[in-house]
Amino acid sequence: MMFLEQVFAILWKDIRCELRSKQTWIGMGLFALLVLVIFNFAFDLRVDNKASVAPGALWVAFVFASLLGLGRTIAAEREKGSMDRLLLCPVDRKAIYLAKLLGNLLFIGVVELVALPVYAALFDVPLFASALIPIVLLGTLGVAVIGTLFSAMAAATRARELLLPILVFPLIVPVVIGAVRATSTLLAPVANDPPWLGLIVAFDIIFLSISMLTFGYVIEE
Amino acid sequence: MNRPYLEIKGLKKSYALKPILRGIDLELNQGECKALMGANGAGKTTLLRILAGLTAPSAGSVRIDGLDLVQDAQRVRRLVGFVGHQPYLYDDLTALENLHFFGRMYAVRDAQQRARALLHRVGLEKRAQERAGTLSRGQVQRLALARALLHSPRLLLLDEPHTGLDEQGNKLLETLVDEHVAQDGAVLFATHQLEHALKLGDSIITLDNGRILSTRRGGDPCGTLPGEQACPLPLESLKERP
Numbered sequence: 001m002m003f004l005e006q007v008f009a010i011l012w013k014d015i016r017c018e019l020r021s022k023q024t025w026i027g028m029g030l031f032a033l034l035v036l037v038i039f040n041f042a043f044d045l046r047v048d049n050k051a052s053v054a055p056g057a058l059w060v061a062f063v064f065a066s067l068l069g070l071g072r073t074i075a076a077e078r079e080k081g082s083m084d085r086l087l088l089c090p091v092d093r094k095a096i097y098l099a100k101l102l103g104n105l106l107f108i109g110v111v112e113l114v115a116l117p118v119y120a121a122l123f124d125v126p127l128f129a130s131a132l133i134p135i136v137l138l139g140t141l142g143v144a145v146i147g148t149l150f151s152a153m154a155a156a157t158r159a160r161e162l163l164l165p166i167l168v169f170p171l172i173v174p175v176v177i178g179a180v181r182a183t184s185t186l187l188a189p190v191a192n193d194p195p196w197l198g199l200i201v202a203f204d205i206i207f208l209s210i211s212m213l214t215f216g217y218v219i220e221e
Numbered sequence: 222m223n224r225p226y227l228e229i230k231g232l233k234k235s236y237a238l239k240p241i242l243r244g245i246d247l248e249l250n251q252g253e254c255k256a257l258m259g260a261n262g263a264g265k266t267t268l269l270r271i272l273a274g275l276t277a278p279s280a281g282s283v284r285i286d287g288l289d290l291v292q293d294a295q296r297v298r299r300l301v302g303f304v305g306h307q308p309y310l311y312d313d314l315t316a317l318e319n320l321h322f323f324g325r326m327y328a329v330r331d332a333q334q335r336a337r338a339l340l341h342r343v344g345l346e347k348r349a350q351e352r353a354g355t356l357s358r359g360q361v362q363r364l365a366l367a368r369a370l371l372h373s374p375r376l377l378l379l380d381e382p383h384t385g386l387d388e389q390g391n392k393l394l395e396t397l398v399d400e401h402v403a404q405d406g407a408v409l410f411a412t413h414q415l416e417h418a419l420k421l422g423d424s425i426i427t428l429d430n431g432r433i434l435s436t437r438r439g440g441d442p443c444g445t446l447p448g449e450q451a452c453p454l455p456l457e458s459l460k461e462r463p
Contacts, residue, residue: 002328005325005328006325006326009322009325009326010326012322013311013314013318013322016313016314016318017311017313017314020313020352021313080309080311080312081305081307081309082309082310082311084275084305084309085305085309085310085323086326087274087275088273088274088275088298088301088303089298089323089326089327090295090296090298090299090326090327090328091326092295220277
């Protein structure tokens with residue numbers, strides 16, 4: 001009970017700070033929209049290649065925008081020293097990780113909510129709302145799970161903006177491939193397609209467990 | 222004989238190969254307030270950060286209320302109130318929200334009520350709804366003091382607590398420390414000002430290059446405690462090393 005109370009207290013604090021400073025959400029949202037617009041101009045979209053191009057553009061926009069927000073999650077607290085103050089409290093480090101992860105999921109989720117209709121309009125694809133939701137949720141969870149852990153690691157270094165993508169991109173390759181393929185399948189179903197969602201679920205479970213266990217070591221000196 | 226509330230034995234800390242603390246032995250009893258003095262880089266902040274549980278020691282042991290600082294870290298955190306060199310508050314939260322948030326972190330009963338009472342105690346009740354980022358340095362320091370007292374800790378660690386405080390603020394700090402000591406609490410604070418050390422501290426510990434150079438009685442800069450080494454260069458040692 002205490003654990004959950006602390007998780008939600010930290011989450012509440014992060015949401016309130018973000019709603020007041022508006023530093024992350026707006027930047028992430030604009031970035032995602034810009035990537036979608038640029039891809040829309042960059043690729044020659046035709047009916048026959050839409051299924052192979054559009055999902056990639058969508059997930060590149062999501063992943064890049066996510067990294068902008070993920071980079072700020074813990075770096076902002078480190079810069080102001082408030083992470084030190086949080087670590088002084090008798091709080092389970094797993095609660096801090098979980099709160100930061102939920103915050104990141106929420107921030108990225110809002111950006112995705114804004115970006116999805118724009119994506120549908122620009123790339124002229126149907127939204128497939130009900131089928132797309134689990135893919136977006138699980139794919140985003142995979143990116144956020146890794147991103148939250150490594151943002152804590154990168155935040156302790158000077159070159160954090162450079163280090164975060166270098167650390168995160170190679171690790172999220174499986175989840176990005178799975179998410180792109182699963183989204184593609186919605187546009188052009190393929191017979192005997194591998195269970196891409198299953199791959200993402202397995203990835204999420206494995207890395208969520210690893211992150212929960214290692215976050216304490218990463219965040220403390 | 223009662224065990225000291227804070228017991229430090231052979232404490233060492235190095236960053237890479239550079240030693241910062243070179244074997245600190247120190248005891249602090251309940252109802253006692255000790256001042257830490259020393260030049261910049263003497264190791265005061267590092268010592269306080271280790272005692273607060275923010276930095277891991279390289280060697281030696283620290284026991285607070287009989288609990289090992291490393292093994293029982295979570296329980297020790299409940300016993301310690303810390304005011305750092307920086308206030309470490311959330312600029313986008315109001316003064317009341319900051320205290321309420323940390324009250325929840327420490328599982329303080331009636332956190333909202335306790336936060337309001339402390340804001341009143343440090344003279345910030347009228348600023349309760351103002352964001353911490355809009356407060357002056359002195360007000361922020363008062364808020365940081367209130368936060369350190371939020372969970373009623375037995376040991377107060379204060380790193381240059383007079384920073385930014387005006388005359389009234391300094392008096393408030395003295396009153397809070399006196400009250401804490403009178404309630405059987407223990408206080409260890411770092412300062413550069415001999416005047417503050419003499420006024421608040423029962424004894425003054427001078428750190429030099431990661432070692433305790435001397436321990437003297439507070440209010441008597443020339444007096445040495447029984448069994449303690451006299452400081453050959455008491456004031457010169459406080460000057461910054463070239």
